[in-house]
Amino acid sequence: MSELVVQDLRMYYQSRRGQVRAVDGVSFTLAPGKALGIVGESGCGKSSLGITLLRLLPPNGRVMGGSVRLGGEELLTMDEETFRKNIRWKKLAMVFQGAMNALNPVLTVGSQIAEAILAHERVTKEEAERRAKDLLAMVGINPARYGHYPHEFSGGMKQRAVIAMALACNPQVIIADEPTTALDVMVQAQVLKAISDLRQRLGLSLILVSHDLSVVAQTCDEVAVMYAGKIVEHGPVEEVLVRPRHPYTQGLTQAFPDIRADRAPIVSIPGTPPNLLSPPSGCRFHPRCPLADELCAREEPELVEKGAARHRVACHQVSVSGEVAEVRFA
Amino acid sequence: MKASNGEILLEVRNLVKHFPLRRSLKDIMQGKRSAVRAVDGVSFFVRRGEILGLVGESGCGKTTTGRVLLRLEEPTSGEIIFDGQDITQLSRQEMTRLRRRMQIVFQDPYDSMNPNLDVFRIVAEPLRIQGLARDHDEVTERVARALADVELTPVEEYMHRYPRELSGGQRQRVAIARALVLDPDFIVADEPVSMLDVSIRGGILKILMRLVRERGLSLLFITHDLSLARHFCDRIAVMYLGKIVEHGAADSLVYRPHHPYTQALMDAVLSTDPRQKHIFTGLTGEIPNPANPPSGCRLHPRCPLATGLCRTEEPPLVEHKDGHWAACHHVEQSLARLEAKVTTAAAAEAE
Numbered sequence: 001m002s003e004l005v006v007q008d009l010r011m012y013y014q015s016r017r018g019q020v021r022a023v024d025g026v027s028f029t030l031a032p033g034k035a036l037g038i039v040g041e042s043g044c045g046k047s048s049l050g051i052t053l054l055r056l057l058p059p060n061g062r063v064m065g066g067s068v069r070l071g072g073e074e075l076l077t078m079d080e081e082t083f084r085k086n087i088r089w090k091k092l093a094m095v096f097q098g099a100m101n102a103l104n105p106v107l108t109v110g111s112q113i114a115e116a117i118l119a120h121e122r123v124t125k126e127e128a129e130r131r132a133k134d135l136l137a138m139v140g141i142n143p144a145r146y147g148h149y150p151h152e153f154s155g156g157m158k159q160r161a162v163i164a165m166a167l168a169c170n171p172q173v174i175i176a177d178e179p180t181t182a183l184d185v186m187v188q189a190q191v192l193k194a195i196s197d198l199r200q201r202l203g204l205s206l207i208l209v210s211h212d213l214s215v216v217a218q219t220c221d222e223v224a225v226m227y228a229g230k231i232v233e234h235g236p237v238e239e240v241l242v243r244p245r246h247p248y249t250q251g252l253t254q255a256f257p258d259i260r261a262d263r264a265p266i267v268s269i270p271g272t273p274p275n276l277l278s279p280p281s282g283c284r285f286h287p288r289c290p291l292a293d294e295l296c297a298r299e300e301p302e303l304v305e306k307g308a309a310r311h312r313v314a315c316h317q318v319s320v321s322g323e324v325a326e327v328r329f330a
Numbered sequence: 331m332k333a334s335n336g337e338i339l340l341e342v343r344n345l346v347k348h349f350p351l352r353r354s355l356k357d358i359m360q361g362k363r364s365a366v367r368a369v370d371g372v373s374f375f376v377r378r379g380e381i382l383g384l385v386g387e388s389g390c391g392k393t394t395t396g397r398v399l400l401r402l403e404e405p406t407s408g409e410i411i412f413d414g415q416d417i418t419q420l421s422r423q424e425m426t427r428l429r430r431r432m433q434i435v436f437q438d439p440y441d442s443m444n445p446n447l448d449v450f451r452i453v454a455e456p457l458r459i460q461g462l463a464r465d466h467d468e469v470t471e472r473v474a475r476a477l478a479d480v481e482l483t484p485v486e487e488y489m490h491r492y493p494r495e496l497s498g499g500q501r502q503r504v505a506i507a508r509a510l511v512l513d514p515d516f517i518v519a520d521e522p523v524s525m526l527d528v529s530i531r532g533g534i535l536k537i538l539m540r541l542v543r544e545r546g547l548s549l550l551f552i553t554h555d556l557s558l559a560r561h562f563c564d565r566i567a568v569m570y571l572g573k574i575v576e577h578g579a580a581d582s583l584v585y586r587p588h589h590p591y592t593q594a595l596m597d598a599v600l601s602t603d604p605r606q607k608h609i610f611t612g613l614t615g616e617i618p619n620p621a622n623p624p625s626g627c628r629l630h631p632r633c634p635l636a637t638g639l640c641r642t643e644e645p646p647l648v649e650h651k652d653g654h655w656a657a658c659h660h661v662e663q664s665l666a667r668l669e670a671k672v673t674t675a676a677a678a679e680a681e
Contacts, residue, residue, distance in 0.1 A: 185595065188600075213602045214601060214602045217600065218604065238604050251529060253602065255531070258557070259560050259596070260584070265532075266531065266561055267532045268529055272497055
């Protein structure tokens with residue numbers, strides 16, 4: 001199993017009105033077998049990060065710089081043929097948002113998984129079928145349902161089948177983009193349990209992209225908070241979600257009340273996320289930040305370790321020892 | 331401030347909404363009738379100046395309930411008593427007049443707005459439908475007031491924008507302004523913030539809360555999100571397969587859920603605190619088809635406490651304590667089970 005190291009990754013969408021800086025200098029390391037949650041609001045670049053890693057960009061998406069290494073091997077500059085043959089789905093796989101609705105309705109679920117195996121590996125049909133059945137069992141679906149069609153599956157089962165499909169070629173790293181977003185809470189719990197079981201059994205590394213802090217809190221070891229194309233805070237979940245330091249993370253945790261906590265008004269962060277065609281100068285959060293001063297408007301803060309080991313924050317207002325004023329949003 | 335004074339504004343008695351299914355020739359010959367029983371005998375009430383949360387999983391009938399209350403769908407049977415009057419008996423014309431007092435806000439503001447109208451015309455439209463739009467100055471004033479109520483200020487800046495020029499949060503504010511322009515007593519809000527980002531949904535909720543607390547408006551807040559309901563609503567009603575299985579004060583419902591379904595639902599809601607490690611017990615199986623719901627208690631095929639009685643007899647919704655109602659034959663066992671679980675969790679934590 002190998003380590004995934006992302007350094008200063010930049011991916012911009014080219015548009016007639018200029019460049020949309022969707023991923024703008026993202027760096028993190030994902031140790032083998034660990035789970036990293038990427039949280040943030042719509043348009044912050046979290047889904048773009050996933051498709052950049054997998055090199056599945058739309059025609060107007062362009063990597064502007066940086067490096068992505070898996071087990072020491074540079075993926076960004078690798079030629080497409082090698083990447084397709086050795087990396088995509090083989091080592092790095094993705095479960096796309098809404099993928100469960102993209103299953104082919106006229107083919108059985110099992111045959112679609114077998115097809116994914118046959119497309120990438122030289123195995124017999126029988127072998128592919130056997131492996132597809134194993135994969136179904138692994139995500140908690142009775143292999144006897146191999147020959148059933150998508151409409152015979154519930155939402156939660158379809159989502160688990162799609163996860164099984166991403167596992168077809170034994171990848172080391174799985175990127176799951178909002179894997180439970182359209183699902184009811186009870187079904188969500190089943191899908192998350194299937195993901196956790198798989199990680200334990202196969203030693204997979206996971207990047208889980210979600211807007212839902214509770215999903216990340218309960219499934220991931222680490223969390224990276226993205227805002228306007230950048231990671232603003234990153235560290236172990238017990239650190240970042242329990243003692244959030246960046247004012248944006250503080251706001252996000254306050255806006256996401258825990259059901260078991262005392263009744264409290266649901267807060268909002270004033271303003272709206274910036275347009276990534278022309279992001280604000282300095283810290284991108286400064287126009288919405290109650291702590292912002294002149295320095296924040298002028299100079300971009302670096303993402304550096306502050307206070308606790310492996311807890312990185314990009315904020316001028318957080319001291320070197322991790323001290324910061326508590327921000328109360330209303 | 332007009333706080334909730336306990337007076338009931340809306341009462342629903344045994345409300346039923348069935349959607350007939352197409353039948354095969356064979357079914358017709360055999361006289362078989364089949365229907366999706368979306369709402370199947372629902373009773374609840376909303377007091378003046380209170381927020382009632384209607385919570386459940388997709389397909390439980392919560393949206394249909396909201397639509398039937400305003401007779402956007404005609405009820406199959408049952409009574410809807412609004413301010414002392416059974417509105418199921420009203421003619422179309424009378425119902426249109428009554429909509430001055432009952433309004434709805436939909437989940438997707440973009441879907442529910444004519445993209446060719448500007449904000450002014452969207453918000454003024456209910457006035458026009460009600461025949462209250464004769465005086466232009468008065469219309470302008472009422473629209474401006476409604477926009478100010480939802481904090482789209484300065485109002486001149488928003489009046490002549492089109493929906494596509496607004497953010498999701500601003501569009502939902504316009505939708506609320508449109509509901510407010512007639513100065514209603516009762517609003518159904520169907521998942522009003524579920525499409526919005528967490529950093530902005532609080533703003534919408536604050537507006538709704540202010541209207542309820544300051545004007546004594548009553549709100550039926552339909553949501554799939556039990557955490558949200560817990561922090562936003564005064565009382566919560568939980569629906570499962572076309573039935574209300576439990577309702578009570580928000581705190582009571584969350585801390586002491588009586589019904590095994592509510593307990594399972596609570597159990598599935600994840601904590602945002604990573605130190606609270608989650609043990610999910612949940613329910614077995616999946617939600618049955620609402621065209622062919624189980625006999626007796628609808629939860630019985632999935633319920634860990636089910637007995638023969640549950641298979642044959644439907645449990646009535648009865649009051650157990652201080653306005654906490656539940657429809658379960660085995661409430662005592664259910665509460666004992668909950669207590670045992672809490673004790674085990676506390677013991678595990680102590681270790």
